[in-house]
Amino acid sequence: MKTIKKLPLALLVFISSLELIAKQTMNNSEKNDWDKTFPKSDKVKIEKASFRNRYGITICADVYIPKNASEKMPAIALCGPFGAVKEQASGLYAQTMAERGFLAIAFDPSFTGESSGEPRYVASPDINTEDFCAAVDYLSTRKDVDSEKISIIGICGWGGFALNAMAMDTRIKAAVASxxxxxxxxxxNGYFDSMDEDARYELKKSINAQRTADALSGTNALAGGLPDKIAQDAPQFLKDYHAYYKTKRGYHKRSLNSNGGWNKTSALPFINMPILSYAGEIRNAVMLVHGQNAHSRYFSEDAFKKLKGENKKLLIVPNANHTDLYDNLEKIPFDEIENFIRANLK
Known part of the structure; x- marks a missing residue:
């Protein structure tokens, strides 16, 4: 301190300026490194992780850890929406649950985002269900996780995969499908089960013709994501998707829905291999959360009818649409989700 006091005032001002510039540079660097669609929390720390599923595909994840963690924690694996990446809604959910004391991982599904798998932008009812189970494998091996207190949260299409994983993976103590x-x-069947057998046959013919075209070209054509501009007469739910994926609110460069969409032939196995066949045999806790005004509400309501036992819950969020439960913190019922999971980890 004596040495500093003897320095000329101009030099002291210069040193202070350098310190301020350094702090601003570090802050700007942290902002530039932040590639999520939601603000960063100062209550959690984030690590990168990767693990392999039983098909040999490397799954990449962001791990959100409470900063004040001092002992083994309950853990949650999160994924979704369908066609999104971990930097979007699942990361927001993971960060929020970490703020509440959980170790939470948001992962990219096989063939998408930073995860491996070829060809790119393919979906599979089997492999994507396995992705959740592989995440449970990973969490079970972490020294800071209580392996007896692992749950999962699936958003949108990944809500269905979460229930499907729950039906076969008895290690999962609680599942939430949002x-x-x-x-x-x-x-x-199309939206609202509007597709009959003849229409389904024509769809299969079209997709199989695309398989032939892909085999001849040696490439896998993409279906195309949401348009840059949405027509005024488009269904409201498409407008809601556009408002999330194609604007600053939720756009991400690695998101299929924000860009070129899925491989055109991805729908074929989903037509032929239904999930949730054994949902009625799920014994551990399940909570279904859906918006009152969501076009997709019937999926949760019908899935809930298949569930048995006193540890199942359907929560309808008033005045919420489908995408409100992606990122609207005033609509996503995190208190209820946390309480449900904790009550069923005992």
Whole structure:
């Protein structure tokens, strides 16, 4: 301190300026490194992780850890929506649950985002269900996780995969499906079950013709994501998707729905291989959360009818649409989700 006091005033001012510039540079650097669609919390720390599923695909995840953690924690694996990446809604959910004391991972599904798998942008009812189980494998091996207190949260199409994983993986103590889609049902039957057998046959013919075209070209054509501009007469739910994926609110460069969409032939296995066949045999806790005004609400309501036992719950969020439960913190019922999971980890 004596040495500093002897320095000329101009030099002291210069040193202070350098310190301020350094702090601003560090802050700007942290902002530039933040690639999520939601603000960063100062209550959690974030690590990168990767693990392999039983098909040999490397799954990449962001791990959200409470900063004040001092002992083994309950853990949650999160994924979704269908066509999104971990930097979008699942990361927001993971960060929020970490703020509440859980170790939470948000992961990219096989063939998408930073995860591996070829060809790119393919979906599979089997492999995507396995992705959840592989996440449970990973969490079970972490020294800071209580392996007897692992749960999962699936958003949109990943809500269906969460229930499907729950039906076979007895290690999962609680599952939450938020604004759930049954991707097999909607692929095979269309929205609101409007597709009959003849229409389904024509759809299969079209997709199989695309398989031939892909085989001839040696590439896998993409279906195309949401348009940059949405027509005024488009269904409201498409406008809601556009408002999330194609604007600053939720756009991400690695998100399929924000960009070129899925491989055109991805729908084929979903038409032929239904999930949730054994949902009625799920013994551990399940909570379904859906918006009152969501076009997709019937998926959760019908799935709930299949569930048995006193540890099952359907929560309808008043005045919420499908995408409100992606990122609207005033609508996502995190208190109820946390309470439900904790009550069923005992």
């Amino acid at each position: 604004t759930m889609y049954d991707m097999c049902r909607v692929s095979a």
